[in-house]
Amino acid sequence: MIDDGPEGRDLTELLGAVHNLLLDAPQVEEFLTELAKLAAALVEPPASCGITTSYDGRPxxxxxxxxRAAEVDxxxxxxxxxxxxxxxxxxxxVEVTDQESDPRWPEYRVHAVALGVRSSLSLPLTVNGDVVGAMNLYDFDRPGAFDERNRRRAETFAVQASTALTLALRQARDAELTGQLEQALATRSVIDQAVGILMAQQRCTADQAFALLRAHSQNNNLKLRTVAERIVAKVSGRPAVQSATFRRYATPALDDSA
Structure with missing residues (x-):
């Protein structure tokens, strides 16, 4: 058991909880929120934690x-x-042992002291060798809250959090790509239905029918899918139905009767 002592929650429990988040939190934002709460529990009494990242070149x-953590950030x-x-x-x-006397960043010191920060610890979060964020722990109770033991706990936690973050981002990216594929295939299905209708009405080939569809789309400044949906709805008298052309496959259950 790691760092089983009176200060803070057991580190083994916290590290295990990080990876359990990947199973329990379906969204990356939810994962990061729970991650911040776990990080805050590294010391006793708990610190405040903010996770900073760069967006459009700005933190x-x-x-x-x-x-409070967000306000300090x-x-x-x-x-x-x-x-x-x-x-x-x-x-x-970056460790700030005593915020009131730390000489770095004078403007920030005034801001932090006004908010009651006594000490802090900021650790980089890296994914594939790149720094994608910083985990910031703020203590409002005493200077020197992040002694050698607590700093070691925080650094170990940050490494595990970075690994979990890598997996979370990969899951989010895969889900996004899957959603895009499903959308593309659904669009293709409606367009194919409209092409079939035009082939029957105009007695033309599939290529000629698609050319007619595209010309109407361009001339009327409408999306190709919109034009196709309108054609299908006009002929069938009901909204276009998107065929289930793409499904996530699960392992089939064994059929005892087979």
Whole structure:
């Protein structure tokens, strides 16, 4: 058992919970929110955690364990200074032992002290060797909250979180691609129905029917799918039905009667 001691939750339990999130959280945002809550529980009393990433070249907080963490994060973005911004930009671990006396980033120090930050720890989150985010832990109770033991716990957790984040992003990307494929095949199905109708009406080939469909689409500034849906609906008297041409296959159950 790792770091089984009085301070913070057992690290083994926390690391196991990270990977369980991949099974329980269907969306990446939900996964990251729960991840932030787990990270906050690394120390006792729990810290606040914000996860920063870069969007359109600018840092932003994607999730946080509570509003205070997000507020501390946000105060660093306008000026481009502060521990979480530095960790995101450099891939370095940044510890602030005593926020009131730390000489770095004077503007941020004023902001953080006003919000009650006493100490903090920012750790990079890397995916395939690239820094894609920073996990920021803020303690509002005492200076030096992230001693050697707690820092080691946080660094171990960040490594596991980065691995889990890689898998979560891959799942999201695969789901997006699957959705795009399903949409494309559904569109193709409706267009094929319209082509068949035109072939019968105009007594033409499939290529000629598709050319007629495309010409009407361009001349009327309509999507090809819209034109096809209207043709099918006009002939059938009901909205176009999208054929189930693509399905996710599951392992078939064994039929004892076979």
């Amino acid at each position: 932003r907080t994607v999730v946080s364990s509570d509003p 946000e105060g660093q973005y306008a000026g481009g200074w502060g521990p979480c911004v530095h960790s995101l930009a450099t891939g370095e671990v």
